[in-house]
Amino acid sequence: MANDISDNRFDDALIQAPDPHDKQRRAFLTKVGVAAAGVAAAFVTVPAIAFLLGLRKSPSSWRSLGHMDDFKIGETVEVTFTDPSPLPWSGVTAKTAAWLRRKNENEFVAFAIYCTHLGCPVRWIPTANLFMCPCHGGVFYGDGTVASGPPPQPLSTYPVRINQGLVEIQTSPVPITTG
Amino acid sequence: MHSLKRLWAWFDDITGTSKALGPPLTHPVPEAKKSRWFYVLGSATLAAFLVQVVTGIALSSSYVPSSGQAYESLHFITGENLGRILRGMHYYGSNAMIILIGLHAIRVYLMAAYKYPRQVNWLSGVVLLLGTLLMAFTGQILRWDQGGFWTAVVGAEQAGRAPLIGNWLGHFILAGATPGGATLSRFFAAHVFFIPAVLFTFIAVHLYLVLHNGISEPPKAGRPVVVRTYKHWYHSLMEREGVPFWPDAAWRDLFFGCVVVLVIFILAVTLGPPEIGKPPDPTIIQASPRPDWEFLWYFALLSLIPHWSENFVMVAVPAIFIVFLIALPLVGGKGERSPLRRPWSIVLVIFLVGGIGYYWHQGVLAPWSPRMDAPPLPESVVGVSSGPIAVGAKVFYDKGCEFCHLVSGYGGIRGPDLSDAGDRLTRAEMVTRIFSGATNMPSYSNNLTSDDLNALLDFLQSRHRAYKYKISPPPGAVSQVVR
Numbered sequence: 001m002a003n004d005i006s007d008n009r010f011d012d013a014l015i016q017a018p019d020p021h022d023k024q025r026r027a028f029l030t031k032v033g034v035a036a037a038g039v040a041a042a043f044v045t046v047p048a049i050a051f052l053l054g055l056r057k058s059p060s061s062w063r064s065l066g067h068m069d070d071f072k073i074g075e076t077v078e079v080t081f082t083d084p085s086p087l088p089w090s091g092v093t094a095k096t097a098a099w100l101r102r103k104n105e106n107e108f109v110a111f112a113i114y115c116t117h118l119g120c121p122v123r124w125i126p127t128a129n130l131f132m133c134p135c136h137g138g139v140f141y142g143d144g145t146v147a148s149g150p151p152p153q154p155l156s157t158y159p160v161r162i163n164q165g166l167v168e169i170q171t172s173p174v175p176i177t178t179g
Numbered sequence: 180m181h182s183l184k185r186l187w188a189w190f191d192d193i194t195g196t197s198k199a200l201g202p203p204l205t206h207p208v209p210e211a212k213k214s215r216w217f218y219v220l221g222s223a224t225l226a227a228f229l230v231q232v233v234t235g236i237a238l239s240s241s242y243v244p245s246s247g248q249a250y251e252s253l254h255f256i257t258g259e260n261l262g263r264i265l266r267g268m269h270y271y272g273s274n275a276m277i278i279l280i281g282l283h284a285i286r287v288y289l290m291a292a293y294k295y296p297r298q299v300n301w302l303s304g305v306v307l308l309l310g311t312l313l314m315a316f317t318g319q320i321l322r323w324d325q326g327g328f329w330t331a332v333v334g335a336e337q338a339g340r341a342p343l344i345g346n347w348l349g350h351f352i353l354a355g356a357t358p359g360g361a362t363l364s365r366f367f368a369a370h371v372f373f374i375p376a377v378l379f380t381f382i383a384v385h386l387y388l389v390l391h392n393g394i395s396e397p398p399k400a401g402r403p404v405v406v407r408t409y410k411h412w413y414h415s416l417m418e419r420e421g422v423p424f425w426p427d428a429a430w431r432d433l434f435f436g437c438v439v440v441l442v443i444f445i446l447a448v449t450l451g452p453p454e455i456g457k458p459p460d461p462t463i464i465q466a467s468p469r470p471d472w473e474f475l476w477y478f479a480l481l482s483l484i485p486h487w488s489e490n491f492v493m494v495a496v497p498a499i500f501i502v503f504l505i506a507l508p509l510v511g512g513k514g515e516r517s518p519l520r521r522p523w524s525i526v527l528v529i530f531l532v533g534g535i536g537y538y539w540h541q542g543v544l545a546p547w548s549p550r551m552d553a554p555p556l557p558e559s560v561v562g563v564s565s566g567p568i569a570v571g572a573k574v575f576y577d578k579g580c581e582f583c584h585l586v587s588g589y590g591g592i593r594g595p596d597l598s599d600a601g602d603r604l605t606r607a608e609m610v611t612r613i614f615s616g617a618t619n620m621p622s623y624s625n626n627l628t629s630d631d632l633n634a635l636l637d638f639l640q641s642r643h644r645a646y647k648y649k650i651s652p653p654p655g656a657v658s659q660v661v662r
């Protein structure tokens with residue numbers, strides 16, 4: 001290994017070592033040194049990287065959006081709710097929005113605001129019965145299916161349930177459209 | 180004066196400063212006659228980087244890297260006179276660095292200075308180029324307004340298209356299931372510690388290699404790099420014709436670097452920093468995320484490519500670009516350096532610069548974006564204030580047609596201009612188009628009552644060339660179209 005660098009002082013010392021045993025001993029100690037440094041480096045980097053990776057958790061919980069009578073049949077409105085266990089310094093970013101549609105007496109559907117193309121927030125245009133994305137012009141019908149433009153799949157939905165007259169939404173990870 | 184000299188002699192004796200700095204400063208460099216000003220781009224990039232380091236450290240002393248408070252802290256910084264200038268310098272410094280590193284890379288590519296023995300010079304430069312682009316991307320997110328917030332989301336969505344690990348990678352970038360408290364901290368750590376550490380390291384490597392291999396001589400057609408003889412030839416060339424780097428060549432670097440810094444300062448004082456948008460509140464749906472100019476062409480590219488090719492373009496095109504940059508010096512490490520003997524290099528640069536320019540222009544216009552803030556058509560355009568045509572104009576607005584179709588200067592430019600639709604299409608043809616939709620137009624077959632449809636057709640049939648040219652929209656309406 002050290003022989004590659006012929007004009008290296010340490011290498012000269014190795015070559016001038018009084019006996020072959022000494023040379024062997026030095027080579028061994030070099031290996032031990034490298035291994036020890038490797039172990040020390042692992043003690044530093046493994047917790048650091050594991051901490052970085054471990055921050056990604058996806059808990060979920062049910063959040064109330066209000067009484068079901070507050071929502072008219074056939075209408076789609078913006079609802080907002082708080083992420084599960086937000087960090088104390090999350091501020092406004094702890095909130096999430098969704099488009100809630102009351103389909104009939106007992107059925108609700110909640111669409112994610114994230115366009116399935118590249119995640120920009122889609123807007124509901126009530127008079128047109130369409131969701132439109134301001135970024136690349138994706139358009140979705142009122143039921144979330146793709147109407148036109150680049151989105152590859154329908155708007156994703158959140159689980160919704162009715163609990164004692166209250167509409168509840170289950171917090172979910174940001175839908176990531178995969179390739 | 181004498182005692183200062185003695186102090187310096189003492190200091191130099193015990194530190195070896197002039198021994199260490201002398202040879203690098205005065206090492207021989209090619210005179211480069213005609214092309215000598217092309218050699219200042221790298222050092223000017225370094226000058227811009229140093230501006231970024233100093234202004235960045237100053238900004239970080241007041242910036243609060245918290246998802247909940249960064250926005251307010253940026254408003255605080257911008258409210259201070261010097262804070263405003265520092266933010267401006269950091270912004271124009273980043274613009275300067277991107278432009279200069281791009282020009283430097285193009286210069287080195289055209290002159291093929293990446294060939295033997297400078298292959299690793301180039302590869303370390305590739306790391307610096309990619310690191311600089313990452314700094315621009317993460318920096319835009321640290322401007323934690325609505326634009327910064329959605330840039331993080333869009334970045335995660337793009338990463339999501341990567342094969343197999345996409346979903347994991349997307350959420351890793353957001354530092355959680357949803358963007359929130361951890362998201363900004365992650366980008367802050369990347370922008371302020373991780374990427375700068377890589378940049379500092381590779382700048383050192385890059386500069387060391389520049390000294391180790393010497394600055395490349397200007398290429399000459401018919402004088403190829405021969406690996407066996409190049410080093411010897413270069414050394415004898417430097418002995419014959421080389422000039423000391425300091426001051427013969429370095430004064431140009433110093434001069435141009437100072438100009439760059441001065442321009443950054445003047446722009447920061449006169450134009451000020453980029454505006455801080457609305458708060459990073461995910462529930463404010465009224466958002467039109469746009470990347471800063473350096474990525475605007477890519478934003479346009481993703482709009483204009485065929486939909487089926489998206490996964491490929493989003494993942495493979497950056498990958499191919501990086502592979503090309505890495506393979507270039509390893510595959511083409513010897514032979515002719517002159518661009519005159521490498522015409523494809525000129526074609527490629529024209530193609531690249533032209534393509535970026537074209538898509539950048541498209542990105543500024545963003546014709547594919549629905550203009551959801553277009554105002555309803557005024558009576559002067561509609562021509563009547565009541566009756567079926569007026570009702571049809573209202574339907575045209577309410578159903579979102581106007582967001583994508585222009586009428587007498589009002590509306591969007593995604594679809595065809597309908598100012599003279601009555602001259603071009605019959606009623607039946609219009610019905611077909613409205614009902615069937617198209618790749619970029621929704622079908623309205625279940626979305627219009629027959630009354631609405633008839634009124635809409637009456638309105639569209641009333642659009643004639645006369646209207647298109649007679650009515651000039653007010654300035655405000657035009658600005659709706661070209662933002």
